[in-house]
Amino acid sequence: MNAFVILAGRDLRLALRQSGDSLIVVAFFAIATVLFPFGVGPEAAVLARIAVGVVWVTALLAALLSLDRIFAMDFEDGTLDQLVLSGHPLPLVVLAKVAAHWLTTGVPLILLSPILAVTMRLPAAGYGTLILALVLGTPTVSLIGAVGAALVLGTRRGGVLLSLLVLPLYVPVLIFGTAAVEAAIIGRPTEPMLMVLGGLALLALTLSPWAAGAALRQAVE
Amino acid sequence: MNAFVILAGRDLRLALRQSGDSLIVVAFFAIATVLFPFGVGPEAAVLARIAVGVVWVTALLAALLSLDRIFAMDFEDGTLDQLVLSGHPLPLVVLAKVAAHWLTTGVPLILLSPILAVTMRLPAAGYGTLILALVLGTPTVSLIGAVGAALVLGTRRGGVLLSLLVLPLYVPVLIFGTAAVEAAIIGRPTEPMLMVLGGLALLALTLSPWAAGAALRQAVE
Amino acid sequence: MEGFLEYLDMGGYAVWVWPAYGLVTTGLVGILAMTLRTLKARQKEFDELKSLRRNPSADGSP
Amino acid sequence: MIDDQFVPAAFTGEDLACHRGGRLVFAGLDFEVSPGNALVLRGANGSGKTTLLRLMASLARPATGTLFWGGAVVDDPEAHARRLRFVGHLDAIKLAQTVAENLVFWRALWCGPANEKIVGEAMGALGMAHLADFPVRHLSAGQRHRLALARVIAAPAPLWLLDEPGNALDEKSLAALSQMITVHRARGGMVIFASHGAAFVNDSETLDLGQFAATHVSHWSDDL
């Protein structure tokens, strides 16, 4: 537990100070969302129709962008060797890094999403559920992504492979995430979708640290 | 001229063999475009309405993803020092690297775009213009991006900064790129928009190698 | 008093007008305060350096 | 929590062989280090020193052969990891942190609560005390390498595995390295390191990896 705090703490501090991995995500998310109206035109009706989808898809893409680097930088500078030699169970190490990733990318995304939803003219009824769905969905995104990121370490085509591996796994999150918000907008119950999102998060939480840990160990070999 | 071919040739070979920078871009583009139907729902009318915009926006984001690395890898492994010491003018070096970048990311994007336009239900009348507009627009994207990528070398927040610096500058390309396709769909003349896109490309071609070259020189200092 | 309240109401647009004035005031005053603060800090640092310079130990400098 | 687990024991390996990239790098290699001793790995570039050190750290698995710690087979990589410190060709340093922050982090991760004093001592031992609040990005090559070495002092463990520790060090730093190895051995610690250069450690055994080369391509015979 102590190791968890130390590791996550360092990654947080590094993210805030150095690579701006968290800021890139937010900037990317904001600017990407702002670009859509230029592409599809400014008509409020069209924008409102696609608002949820655009916010969710760009959120996923933004997370993917930063996942690429979650272990890669440590791998390249030798830090991963030292983490494997830390004597702590690797799933714990993974969990700490995922927590830091989520705090630096998922949380800012969640905080920014209402503002972007305003520019996209999301109907007012959808805001609460959008945030709730993102809160439940983004940890899954980070957890699944970590497995992919660990698997592609040291391969020559890391980035591509990662998107190929991970994006299909994001489809359920995307479907239930948008469905929840749309249900909220037309006034139908959102609990079922939110429950599914929560279930996905739990599943990812139990499985992916082990899978990612195993992948990391064979990456350093 | 000779140096141009040598440099571009190497970057091309490296891209094909190693980092998969070009593949990641294509994969990202493909997957991002495929995710949208999940996000906004499968109604053909809505998809068709937003198809052009989505294809263009994801193309820009995809290019941005790989631009991040256009000089960064050379900077980190010392290659940039050696290129600056090559005795060739830096704008030429920049141009060669941009050419390689465009060939490995822009061209695959262009080739892939009709397929994705199908999944997004783009009306048939738009295909030819979409490709033409991408052919005229993507070089500008690579050229402008190179300036941004050179400026952020050695910063603590390379990636974020790059999107922050470059995406606003892409707005004209996006606007005229989508407008051309939309004009084609409703049967209006597309030449004016395509001319503007061509003009933007020429402008970028004359200015950005110098700007990027200046940025590179001060990056190694 | 009535009149004043009515004035404050801004013809029903108080929610928009007053925040606008508030925001602008905050922005302008904020940036002035920040500028003054860094100016003062740097002035202090500079004066310290100057008095250090007058020390006999650095007399050899041109 | 691990801080007081400084329990040296004989570290040995039997009949080790290792593949890299489908090629057998060395085979039939035995080694033995007892508490207080040092073992120097020598051999031409590419002879497998780095490979062997990673294998000893249980970062890589041997193709054949077994490692023993105090006579018992090393089979739990996590437990083994706690007994050793590894300094490789890569520095495992985050450029955005300061020298002290880097040390405090690893100390805390490896040995529980960060101890200000020991971190200060580690920096002092390698002549970096005045650089404590410097961002690593501003350090020269040798200073960075010294930081990687200081980590080993900040978080004590009985076995040190150092890959060319003398690289890029100036004379005084070499003396400091030699000194820190002497102190470590006096406590019963063990050191295994790869080196090409002059011996900066007294009274050490040498293992020449050239002997165990599995493929007999001499790099030189045909070229010079």
Place this chain on the structure above:
Amino acid sequence: MIDDQFVPAAFTGEDLACHRGGRLVFAGLDFEVSPGNALVLRGANGSGKTTLLRLMASLARPATGTLFWGGAVVDDPEAHARRLRFVGHLDAIKLAQTVAENLVFWRALWCGPANEKIVGEAMGALGMAHLADFPVRHLSAGQRHRLALARVIAAPAPLWLLDEPGNALDEKSLAALSQMITVHRARGGMVIFASHGAAFVNDSETLDLGQFAATHVSHWSDDL
């Protein structure tokens, strides 16, 4: 096209000073190298050897002072670049290419048409001929460094600037390095290199950077 521009001339610097990160690293430094000579830069870690070499390569600009080539002020960085080869702490090697591909590329970029024979000779001189078709990713630390050195032979230029060229090299490679420097100097070439270790070059002058240190923070006095 540049291949035959091997025209050595005296390379000198006067009153050089250099900032790094807002700090003055050295000041008032003069140096001189004539054709056929070697200059060794010495000094503790962080004394500015790397900084000075980059400055000599016109990769960095001095805060004050001037460089001269054959008596003329060096003011066109591109022209100056064509006279020199620089090997820094970073190898400038692409891991995905083979050894030969790496060499051919730099040779072609720096000296026009790639010449198979000279590339082969360069690999031979550093004992890498048998590694020609090896991907660099599979090389050991010393082998990579040798590849960086081979580049300097593959693309001749009168002035060599080498930053700790002996790092990570085994004995035979050190001898090869020494040999390649001798050959270069016999042709009238000049070498300036930073080094901590034993002198592997005969008859060289030494420049101790400690003398020109602008800030007198001793790394040692207060710590050891």
Place this chain on the structure above:
Amino acid sequence: MHKFANPTLFMRIANAIFPWAAGLSIVLFTIGVPIALVTSPPDYQQGDTVRILYLHVPSAWSCMMVYGVIASGSAAFLIWRHPMANLVARASAPMGAVFTALALMTGMLWGEPMWGAFWVWDARLTSTLILFFIYLGYLALADAFEDPERGDKAAALLAVVGSVNLPIIHFSVEWWNTLHQPSIISTSGTSVSGAMLAPMLLMVGAFTSYYVAVLILGLRSELLNAKIRNARTSHAAAGQAAE
């Protein structure tokens, strides 16, 4: 000290301007704000929301003018290596960003009652938003390097690149907007009546003189910073030479 001969002259002029700019700003604000808030009549169409305009237009005007200053300062710095030009650009940037943010926020506060939405994709709104991103990029880049000199140069390059692009962006956005005209309301048609003109001009003057005054304060501060850096290093050099 010859290095600062030029700055000395520059600062002498700037210091001479300062009291006038500061005084003018105070006077204009004290006259302008009461007129804008109290004595000017509500617009017959927009009611009292028109009072936001007296802030909105000056902010919008200032943010564009300040970008012009930054771009010319940066160009002068890159071409003639004029250090003061760079300081002018650096000191202006935070103010420009704040003015842009204020223009956006006051515009949004106006848009909600007028159009029923905080945000519409109007040409001018959109260009202003992009200008805001460019300001943020400039500030972030200038600050992103460990070595302050690199930050100066990189940011100056960016400002120049941005100034080439801004007109293109503005033109594109305007054109894009006319393309989609039917669906949105444009601000460009809004006519400014006589009663509105006086307070608006007063406030534009107040903002501009405020900018000039604070800029000079900022310049003093930046100059001190440069001198401190310089003193630090040459002090060290002198200490070394003495030994």
